[in-house]
Amino acid sequence: MTTSATIRAALRGSNALPLRSPDLVMNLERLGSMHQSRLSFMRILVRRIMRERWQISASLVDLDHEGYGTFVYRIKASHGVFSFVIFSNYLSSDERNDRVIATKWDLTMALVEGEVDSVYLERLRQNVPKQEAGRVDSRVFVLSRANRSARNFDYVVDQLASGKQPDIEKITDIGYLYRTTAVYGSGKLGMADWEKVKHNWPDFERPFSAEMFVCFMIRNFSLFQAEHIAQHKSATTFTPMDVNIKRYFGIGNSTGLGMAPYLVNHPVLINQWITMRELGLARVRTLGYIDHRVQRHFEELLSRCIQHTQETKTEDEWQTQNNLQVVKELSALQSSEHQQVSSWDSLMSWSEAHCSLQTQELLVSILLELYPELVDDLEDHHCEEEFLDLDPVMPVQTLKEVIEQSYRWALDIDFTKEGAKETFWYRSEDKMEPRLGNAEKEQGKSKQMALGVGYAVRKCYDQLCAYVAENPEHTTARFMVAAPKLRGIVRRIQSMNRCMYGDIQGNLLDRNVLPMHLLRAKLAFFGVSKFDPRSKLWVRNTMYQGAPLLEDIGGTFNDDWFMPLAPKQ
Known part of the structure; x- marks a missing residue:
């Protein structure tokens, strides 16, 4: 039985767990309000690295006193050996650019199968620093680059070199030394594709685990490099970084429109991710026993989330107001009669009536954190084959009913309204990255990406209704002969009828669409925090803040770095 079939079987029957409605969960703004959780990929x-005690050590350290050169980590995982190869090059401040148009970076990296010899290392050196302009082979399965934080890196080096620790308040503003500007995988630029990674390298068989591992390793290298430079700068006064401050450093990330289409183009996989999260929540709402220990843990997490949100710095007014609202609502919950919760189901119902979307979804993450015994086994079910199949024998009457039942949200959108079809998505010629265009002012709508699912459903439904009126006994196959251009959307409609979640309920063609919601939803599944929108098109955030360090592997492990707080100094 497939994973999706297993889940569907588990949900059938009168005793099925009470999952939230797709109309509620798949609302675009709610998806853009999600937070990291213990089911996030990081x-x-x-958990896997710590439980399986991966052995990660430096196999090549060839850095000068300023930290430039080559560094190679050897990774001995449970099922194989891998190498993480890093090239560190000088980059002037005027050349440092986080946008995808950049051609130079402080660090460029590759995650590679097996160990690398001098010949293969030289081949990587000729291509990895070029990123999109270079080419690699299928031994490589992740390629990435990162830039130093202009405000943090030199400051931290100077502090350590002079025998001091970095000031926590300064670090709280920017909790990283480097930020990634792209993490490529899945066959791009000649790399191994996802099918090869999933079947040949079981250590990275879960979605985006290899990409998330690269970010984990960049974070650890950034800390090593800062200490390396500081020690060479002043060996007599140098002091290592305090381990609690070290753990508080994450890795920064700049994410633009590049990942936005993924959520639309992989509806079956997204359905699986959402279903696991919603199934975890349903288990907690139904089975989560509340005793004094759980109540105390809940109160601790509320306090932690309040402080973490207060420590999140952003220059964006919209996000600032959202953060203030979250703090206000969680603080009210702390001091109200709801603090002594009688059931998690009643708490969630109360939050839906009285709290903002961001607070509601943060409470979901908190509840998942309380019950690892009810949630953690779901981490094994995030994979699903992305296959949309056409059912040619489905009667057209049935197809019409499926649209009316499953796509009511699309039929309710008024596409005749001014601005309802003003935005179109396309890929740039230079970097093949998604961009937004204005259909009324710009040429190029003919090259648009098929992301307007709601509008496609509307057009399909209108043509289908006319066809059914004349041919009520026909099958979908006959309809496809009459309207072949609708084959793609019909295939999607029929396939998604077997899924509870998956289709994002929003008009992505609207003049006022916020791609930020798509970015945040995917980043929340990754496990990032401290969202800092720079526009409606890209966002900065922090990854792995509070996570274990390489030196923690093999020691005791408390999986408790959810919403980390600044250490006391």
Whole structure:
């Protein structure tokens, strides 16, 4: 039985767990209000590394006193050996650019199968620093680059070199030394594709685990490099970084429109991710026993989330107001009669009536954190084959009913309204990255990406209704002969009828669409925090803040770095 069939079987029957409605969960703004949780991919990966005690050590350290050169980590995982190859090059401040148009970076990296010899290392050196302009082979399965934080890196080096620790308040503003500007995988630029990674390298068989591992390793290298430079700068006064401050450093990330289409183009996989999260929540709402220990843990997490949100710095007014609202609502919950919760189901119902979307979804993450015994086994079910199949024998009457039942949200959108079809998505010629265009002012709508699912459903439904009126006994196959251009959307409609979640309920063609919601939803599944929107098109955030360090592997492990707080100094 497939994973999706197993889940569907588990949900059938009168005793099925009470999952939230797709109309509620798949609302675009709610998806853009999600937070990291213990089912996020970073948390899952770190649990695996710590439990399986991966052996990660430096196999080549060829850095000068300023930290430039080559560094190679050897990774002995449970099922194989891998190498993480890093090239560190001088980059002037005027050349440092986080946008995808950049051609130079402080660090460029590759995750490679097996160990690398001098010949293969030289081949990587000729291509990895070029990123999109270079080419690699299928031994490589992740390629990435990162830039130093202009405000943090030199400051931290100077502090350590002079025998001091970095000031916590300064670090709280920017909790990283480097930020990634791209993490490529899945066959791009000649790399191994996802099918090869999933079947040949079981250590990275879960979605995006290899990409998340690269970010984990960049974070650890950034800390090593800062200490390396500081020690060479002043060996007599140098002091290592305090381990609690070290753990508080994450890795920064800049994410633009590049990942936005993924959520639309992989509806079956997204359905699986959402279903696991919603199934975890349903288990907690139904089975989560509340005793004094759980109540105390809940109160601790409320306090932690309040402080973490207060420590999140952003220049964006919209996000600032959202953060203030979250703090206000969680603080009210702390001091109200709801603090002594009688059931998690009643708490969630109360939050839906009285709290903002961001607070509601943060409470979901908190509840998942309380019950690892009810949630963690779901981490094994995030994979699903992305296959949309056409059912040619489905009667057209049935197809019409499926649209009316499953796509009511699309039929309710008024596409005749001004601005309802003003935005179109396309890929740039230079970097093949998604961009937004204005259909009324710009040429190029003919090259648009098929992301307007709601509008496609509307057009399909209108043509289908006319066809059914004349041919009520026909099958979908006959309809496809009459309207062949609708084959793609019909295939999607029929396939998604077997899924509870998956289709994002929003008009992505609207003049006022916020791609930020798509970015945040995917980043929340990754496990990032401290969202800092720079526009409606890209966002900065922090990854792995509070996570274990390489030196923690093999020691005791408390999987408790959800919403980390600044250490006391």
